[in-house]
Amino acid sequence: MKRVYFHTLGCKVNQYDTESLAELFTKAGYGIADTPAGADVIVVNSCTVTAEADRKTRQAVRRFRRIAPDSVIVLCGCVPQAYPAVAAALPEADVVTGNKDHRLILDLVDRALSSRSCVVDIPSHAKGDDFEDFRLSAFSGRTRAIVKIQDGCDRYCSYCIIPTSRGRSRSRSLESLSDELDNFKAQGFREVVLVGINFCCYGLDIGRTFVDAIELACGKGFDRVRIGSLEYDNISDEAIARLAALPNFCPQFHISLQSGCDRTLKAMNRHYNSAEYLALCEALRAAFPDAAITTDLMVGFPGETDEDFADSLAFAEKAGFEKIHVFPYSARPGTCAAEMEQVPASIKEARTDAALKLSDELRQKFFKSCLGRTVSVLCETEKEGAAFGYTENYTPVKVLNCTGHSGKIVSVRVTGSEHDNLIGELCSAG
Ligand code: SF4
Structure with missing residues (x-):
């Protein structure tokens, strides 16, 4: 039986796409490999949201070529779709395709296996x-x-x-x-x-x-x-x-803010202003008393001044997010912003640090507000006598003295916190 190994970068949508591919390959008679070494086919489902994601994609393809010199390596997903010429030029990939038509991939793999030559076919979205x-x-x-x-x-x-x-x-x-x-x-x-x-x-x-x-x-x-x-x-x-x-x-809402400064939001071509965004947070909190609202915040967008950044950070604090995913702006060739005057890397770094510091402070403040509450936790893993899982609003919890509950929902009293999670004691298993 031929075996296929999958490596997925990026978001949950990409993870779903990989599951779709796994089902296609399985129906075609492949087994799923746990490791790349020895797999007949290795699929890298790529992400291009930042230059760093591009780099990780290239690095993965090269690493798999070293580990599995005889495997057919498929590069698919967002990198080839957005930058077909760049992807097609990667010498380590045997099949290069995008994300428009996943059913095409089996056929492309067969062509590469029989011809032992590189097959590039990236249908465009329309x-x-x-x-x-x-x-x-x-x-x-x-x-x-x-x-x-x-x-x-x-x-x-x-x-x-x-x-x-x-x-x-x-x-x-x-x-x-x-x-x-x-x-x-x-x-x-x-x-x-x-x-x-x-x-x-x-x-x-x-x-x-x-x-x-x-x-x-x-x-x-x-x-x-x-x-x-x-x-x-x-x-x-x-x-x-x-x-x-x-x-x-x-009640978990991860709503991309990107900037809390109206001038920057306009330059980003976002379709709301900070007041409208804040009103949405307030409406959600009124309807869901246990809501956790988290966000993405981009720092160092082209033209973002010190004052704009200060406004953005002040807004994020006012919105009271439970957590902020901080991203330094990354120029994507082919976008309008990539042509604008860029913020120097050192300034982006300093702003990233400041935004991460705020995120940490907000996170710890949120953890403190949970002390003494009873929450329900879906236990996922266990380690050293403790279970790890998430609450309904996706707050991570370590449940002390809790074993044998994986896959179950348990009631937990919050007694403390660590840097990245709450700590609690078991009340009852559901
Ligand atoms: S809303 Fe804007 S940031 Fe989000 S995927 Fe669309 S273009 Fe990208």
Whole structure:
């Protein structure tokens, strides 16, 4: 039996795409390899969100070529889709394709295996493309399954290459979503995470809304339904009210802010200002008293002055995020922002440090506010007599003296915290 090994970079949408590929290969008779050495085929599903992601992609392809000189190495995903010439020029890859048509990959691998020459085929995304529908029958892992409901983005933020690498926004039908959720429920998953590239644009092309998709998932009987990263778009008061009525919807909202400075937001071509964003946070906190709101903050965007950065940081503090993912701006060739005057690297570094410091402070403040509370934790792993898992709002918890509960939801009293997680004691197992 031939064996295939997968290496995935980037976001949860990419992780879902890899699961789709794994199912395709399995149906074609392949076994899944745990290590790259000795695999007949190695698939690198790439990410190009930053220059660092590009570098990691190249590094992975080269490393696998060294480890497995005779394997067919497939480079797919966002790097070839956004930068086809760069990807095709990588001598270590045998197959180079993108993310538009994953079903093509088996055929390309067969061609590379029989010809022992490099095969490059990167179909472009086009307006009107349909959502690539897989209806997975299984998902690797034990505690939570990722479910892709939307792909692509029509926003064209000035720094972002995703509209090129992922194409236009397109949505999965509710019928297809329902089938896949039934499969995951039958497999015993207690939690699912619905994800998309621009999640809240789900349904605009098929006369539905992202709330329709969440309601469908919540109606399937999972203990927990959570959602991946969000943009500011389309989260109306009505949407919030409908979500708040769902008892198994997890109150975790990761909403990209990018900057808290209105001048910078405008230059980024974001479609909201800081006041509108703050109003959204307040509406979510009013509807979900246990909401954890986290965000992405970009520092060193072209033209960002010291004053702009100070405004951005002050806003982030005022918004009271539970955590901030800090990203130094990374120029993506082909975007408008890459042509603007860049902020020197040393300034970006200093701003990154300052933003990380604030993130840490906010995180510790949030942990303190949890002391004495009782939370429910889905236990995922165990180590040295303690269980590790997440609360409904995705706060990591170490549960002391707790073994044999993996895959179960337990009630935990929060007694303290460490740098990255809460600490608690078991009250009861559910
Ligand atoms: S909304 Fe998000 S994915 Fe779309 S262009 Fe902007 S940053 Fe990129």
